[in-house]
Amino acid sequence: MALHNKLRAIFPSCFASKSKRNPKRRVCNQHSCARRLSVSDISDPGSPLSVNNDLSNSLIGSNLHIFTLAELKLITHDFSSSSFLGEGGFGPVYKGFLDDRTRPGLKAQPVAVKMLDLDGTQGYREWLTEIVFLGQLRHPNLVKLIGYCCEDEHRLLVYEYIARGNLENQLFRRYSISLPWLTRIKIALGAARGLAFLHGEEKPVIYRDFKTSNILLDSDYTAKLSDFGLAKDGPEGDDTHVTTRVMGTHGYAAPEYIMTGHLTTMSDVYSFGVVLLELLTGKRATDKSRPSREQNLVEWARPLLKDFHKIDKIMDQKLDGQYSTEGARKAASLAYQCLSHHAKCRPTMDKVVKTLDNILDLKKDIPFGPFVYIVPKEGKNVDDDHGDHLSLKTKGHVKEKFKKVEELEKKGNGCKCSRNGHRNKHKNRSRAVYSDTALYTTLKKGLNLPEAKEFNQNMHKD
Numbered sequence: 174m175a176l177h178n179k180l181r182a183i184f185p186s187c188f189a190s191k192s193k194r195n196p197k198r199r200v201c202n203q204h205s206c207a208r209r210l211s212v213s214d215i216s217d218p219g220s221p222l223s224v225n226n227d228l229s230n231s232l233i234g235s236n237l238h239i240f241t242l243a244e245l246k247l248i249t250h251d252f253s254s255s256s257f258l259g260e261g262g263f264g265p266v267y268k269g270f271l272d273d274r275t276r277p278g279l280k281a282q283p284v285a286v287k288m289l290d291l292d293g294t295q296g297y298r299e300w301l302t303e304i305v306f307l308g309q310l311r312h313p314n315l316v317k318l319i320g321y322c323c324e325d326e327h328r329l330l331v332y333e334y335i336a337r338g339n340l341e342n343q344l345f346r347r348y349s350i351s352l353p354w355l356t357r358i359k360i361a362l363g364a365a366r367g368l369a370f371l372h373g374e375e376k377p378v379i380y381r382d383f384k385t386s387n388i389l390l391d392s393d394y395t396a397k398l399s400d401f402g403l404a405k406d407g408p409e410g411d412d413t414h415v416t417t418r419v420m421g422t423h424g425y426a427a428p429e430y431i432m433t434g435h436l437t438t439m440s441d442v443y444s445f446g447v448v449l450l451e452l453l454t455g456k457r458a459t460d461k462s463r464p465s466r467e468q469n470l471v472e473w474a475r476p477l478l479k480d481f482h483k484i485d486k487i488m489d490q491k492l493d494g495q496y497s498t499e500g501a502r503k504a505a506s507l508a509y510q511c512l513s514h515h516a517k518c519r520p521t522m523d524k525v526v527k528t529l530d531n532i533l534d535l536k537k538d539i540p541f542g543p544f545v546y547i548v549p550k551e552g553k554n555v556d557d558d559h560g561d562h563l564s565l566k567t568k569g570h571v572k573e574k575f576k577k578v579e580e581l582e583k584k585g586n587g588c589k590c591s592r593n594g595h596r597n598k599h600k601n602r603s604r605a606v607y608s609d610t611a612l613y614t615t616l617k618k619g620l621n622l623p624e625a626k627e628f629n630q631n632m633h634k635d
């Protein structure tokens with residue numbers, strides 16, 4: 174009963190009867206709310222918010238809209254291939270447009286609608302975890318969850334639409350224009366701020382799936398963390414870690430987590446180090462098409478990060494030398510620390526934010542001067558001008574190059590199309606792994622770490 178009252182205080186609208194629910198809900202953020210509700214409150218079968226109960230009567234987030242499947246069909250043109258944005262382990266994602274024709278009082282805005290693939294590897298638990306975390310956490314560097322749909326077996330999530338899609342595509346797409354140095358640092362800083370916010374919560378949150386495809390980029394390259402399906406409440410009180418099944422994505426998970434299942438905020442710091450290394454080198458965390466000793470980016474590049482004379486060798490060639498040498502050295506040293514095999518030697522995300530803030534100020538030694546950053550005008554469709562982050566000097570050249578890219582993509586050289594007209598996933602990309610054994614067996618060989626007997630005992634404690 175006490176828990177019921179606490180929940181009623183936190184999410185008053187969750188306890189209103191369906192007919193009385195006001196679609197335009199009061200916003201309840203962590204400043205106005207009491208203690209954040211965790212997934213375990215819902216997983217407990219005795220809880221009034223139990224997953225076994227009807228969510229529409231009990232759940233969550235007075236700041237979230239509950240959509241019908243018909244509404245989401247309408248705004249995505251029946252989930253048509255022309256609205257298709259991409260697909261991950263959860264399922265396909267479609268673009269739609271909300272306004273007060275969908276629901277009176279709704280702010281007119283583009284949205285991304287993520288639909289659970291009922292035959293996929295993820296499921297109801299990830300959907301619920303996403304709602305529990307993103308329904309309660311608000312920060313400029315986290316993607317905003319607008320609402321969800323739960324009808325029969327259908328499970329969907331509705332987010333604010335983030336104009337430039339994910340960092341993975343921006344950094345690795347075959348014909349994409351290179352992200353300039355300071356844009357890369359800005360992206361790293363935004364993502365670091367998102368993680369620092371999660372780790373700094375009264376009840377810390379461990380994100381657990383930090384990687385380039387989960388970092389979305391706004392029109393001005395503000396980074397927004399998305400995909401909270403694997404997020405986990407951090408240790409509380411005297412506990413040093415939480416013990417979980419090993420989940421995450423090949424190439425990004427911290428070695429001690431893979432070996433022991435012990436999860437701390439420092440596991441996220443390691444994954445951040447991997448992404449920072451990808452930003453510096455322009456290379457994917459893992460890539461089987463590279464020579465064998467270079468296939469795992471961290472194993473290949475980490476030793477080189479210590480030696481300032483070797484840093485130029487690993488920097489992304491697409492940068493064409495246009496970066497601050499001092500900034501690159503500091504960023505390399507930061508990546509080196511984040512990628513330490515000893516979790517305790519890694520910096521906190523607060524420290525990472527401070528260091529990146531300083532690197533962003535280092536502009537004087539960038540050859541040809543700092544790039545001119547043009548803030549997109551409000552309401553402008555950034556897809557119409559992919560070159561707006563580039564220097565004025567190079568813009569004409571860039572537009573030419575983009576024309577060529579578009580032509581190649583139209584011809585089908587840029588991306589292959591699958592049966593249903595949706596783009597196939599990149600064959601080299603790392604996907605989230607939701608099976609502990611798969612990730613463990615794939616990675617343990619490459620780690621050169623002692624076997625952890627504990628691991629097997631802890632595997633099923635998530």
Ligand SMILES: Nc1ncnc2c1ncn2[C@@H]1O[C@H](COP(=O)(O)OP(=O)(O)OP(=O)(O)O)[C@@H](O)[C@H]1O
Pocket residue numbers: 258259260261262263264265266284285287316332333334335336338339386387389399400603604605
């Ligand atoms: N809010 C959003 N705005 C714009 N595009 C989005 C949004 N959310 C997701 N996308 C796009 O949808 C695609 C699929 O994203 P999703 O997060 O489901 O999978 P993923 O991150 O690519 O893979 P994984 O399952 O490994 O996390 C990506 O291309 C992503 O950029």
Ligand SMILES: [Mg+2]
Pocket residue numbers: 261386387399400
């Ligand atoms: Mg994702």
